[in-house]
């Protein structure tokens with residue numbers, strides 16, 4: 623708005639609206655305002671008024687088993703066909719070009735470890751490096767190799783025998799096999815058999831499981847964690863337009879090898895944390911899914 627009547631009168635001589643707007647745009651006042659506005663641009667935040675999604679997070683045991691069977695079938699197939707590309711979906715990690723990109727594939731895990739260290743530092747805690755770490759969904763051992771360097775003992779587990787075999791071969795070739803052991807978790811109860819670890823770690827895994835499976839995994843993971851232990855995991859907690867109904871899902875299963883992406887609402891994650899007597903130390907939005915229409919969170923917590 624013009625600041626005064628006098629300012630208005632000063633412009634009445636201008637012949638037309640186009641000349642007026644061009645004069646304004648070329649003025650020093652406008653350029654200064656534009657620069658300070660540019661400095662104020664912040665990264666976009668996800669809208670706070672996104673609507674609730676319908677997500678069935680609890681199902682009976684038979685349904686749960688069918689859901690897990692489908693995950694197993696899909697990921698075993700992916701491990702047999704494109705094991706590295708199924709972990710990091712970038713053309714350079716397709717089987718045809720993997721050999722020349724192997725180093726950058728495994729080095730990419732340093733970012734995950736650096737993030738973990740930063741979470742621990744911000745929370746003002748020391749990770750239990752002399753204890754046992756449980757890596758859930760280790761894939762081909764991308765992060766396992768570095769966890770094995772940092773923690774005294776590591777259990778690396780996966781639902782896909784084909785991924786697990788490659789992880790084992792990689793760890794053995796790095797001479798780290800004495801303190802890293804491997805577990806195939808291909809039935810619903812298998813995760814409950816891993817117990818008494820001091821640290822739980824999982825990134826880019828839960829998202830590939832339907833919400834009731836994610837809920838069961840997290841519950842089991844926090845049950846098996848020792849008192850005083852820490853958990854660090856990533857899970858998508860929202861996606862615009864996402865819905866999950868187990869019956870519709872099982873009636874219309876996609877082809878095996880389809881890399882499905884699912885969501886577990888934050889309220890479910892928080893109630894699992896709560897009922898397992900864990901204390902949330904930090905939760906952050908992360909970039910693991912790359913979805914602009916959703917939210918993925920990394921949680922860091924301590925038990926007890």
Ligand SMILES: C[S@@+](CC[C@H](N)C(=O)[O-])C[C@H]1O[C@@H](n2cnc3c(N)ncnc32)[C@H](O)[C@@H]1O
Nearest residue numbers: 697709759760761764780781782785825826827
């Ligand atoms: C995208 S890869 C990520 C691998 C590894 N976390 C990394 O960051 O390199 C997903 C892995 O999780 C495994 N996975 C998916 N669902 C699982 C489940 N319910 N139980 C165990 N492993 C699972 C898959 O077989 C696959 O190896």
